[in-house]
Amino acid sequence: MAKKYAGNALKYVVKCGVFLSIIHLIIILYSILAHKTLSVSEIRHYGGYFNDFEPYVFVLIFFSTKFNIDISKNKRFLYLGIVAASIFCYLSRTNFIQLLILILAVKGYLKLNVRSIKVITFTFLATLIGYALIYNSNPKRKGSFTEEFLYKIKIIPIEAFKTKINQEDWKDFNDNFRSFENIKTVNQIFYEGPQAVISGNGLGSTVDIGRVMQTNDGTKVRYYPALHNAFSTVLLKSGLLGIVIYLLSIYFISRKTVSDNIQIINLNKLLLGSGIFLIMSSWVFMGFYLKLDSKSILIGLLLGYREYLKNQLVNAI
Known part of the structure; x- marks a missing residue:
């Protein structure tokens, strides 16, 4: 795509993103009116749980001059409003963090220097204070729209990192299911011995969760071929060797072109932010391997477009 549309590649990405955002907002509005609900879980069920594509589109529009995207001032503000509203309506904590990482990256704050350390420290402290306020407000798991969303923020630090889960407590089990998957995977792999740890069990391998679970699409599954955590999934399929290769692929994506x-x-800055986000995304949402998402295609386009620009400069000499 980057080669076919040449200099207009990013402009087409923006147009696609705005169109998808409009469709998403229509779906959200219809869901609220048709089902008469403002429940966070139900809105996400009908409208989608996340969209890693739209934060990229927001960043490209916001920094349109940095990426040489020709767009009028009025359209820029309109597009920003539409895409921002759509991102918010996903109510995805991961997308909010992704947006923050990408903005910091394009601003140059992910390159370590005195200025970036100050900005990152301020951002961290502001986040910590905000989280403390949310935690102490003790939002309810099933309450108002705001409380449900704040509750999801409250459990961020533990839901994917908890090491002990009470399977008989439905609340603890449901809130920390990502951690439960990881525990089951690691236990299964290490029980099977050194070969499974080093090179995994192959593409067809599964993790026995130990009980039949209903998925978001209504199917019932006990043996999981893929988990929320990309690192756990790669460990299952390809072992520690696969994880090393996966981390190397993220490194090569993040590596700058001089x-x-x-x-x-x-x-370069945007791809560095993408690499950092992929580390986090791989822990909670399968990273590159989530087939429902177009993130891998978009990152591939950015890599291709950067190579195209580089070749154009070489040919111009």
Whole structure:
């Protein structure tokens, strides 16, 4: 796509993102009116749980001059409003963090220096204070729209990292199911011995959860071929060797291309942010391997577009 549309590649990404955002907002509005609900869980059930594509589109519009995207001022504000509203309506904590990481990346704050350390420290402290306020407000798991969302924020630090889960307590089990999957996977792999740990059990391998669970699409499954955590899934399929290769692939995506061209420099920053986000996304949402998401295609386009710009500069010499 980057080669076919050449210099307009990012502009087409923006147009696709705005169109998808409009469709999503229509679905959300219909769901609220048709089902008469403002429940966070029900809105996400009908409208979707996340969209890693739209935060990229928001960043491209917000920093349109940095990426040489030709867009009028009025359209820029309109598009920003539409995409921002759509991102918010997913009520996805991961997408909010993704947006923050990508913005910090394009602003150059992920490159370590005195200025970036100050900004990152301020952001961390502000986040910590905000979380403390939310935690002490003790939001309810099933309450108002705001309380449900704040409750999901409250459990962020533990839901994917908890090491002990009471399977008989439905609340503890449901809130920390990602951790439960990880525990089951690690226990199964290490029980099977050194070969499974080093090179995994192959693409067809599954994790026995120990009980039949109903998925979001209504199917009932006990043996899971893929988990929420990409690292656990890769460990299951390819062992520690696979995890090393996966981390190397993220590193190569994040590695910059040396150039004085402003677009390439900003694409380097965006791809660095993408690599950092992939580490986090791989822990909670399968990272590159989530087949429901177009993130891998978009990152591939960014890599291809950067290479195209680089070749254009070489040919111009």
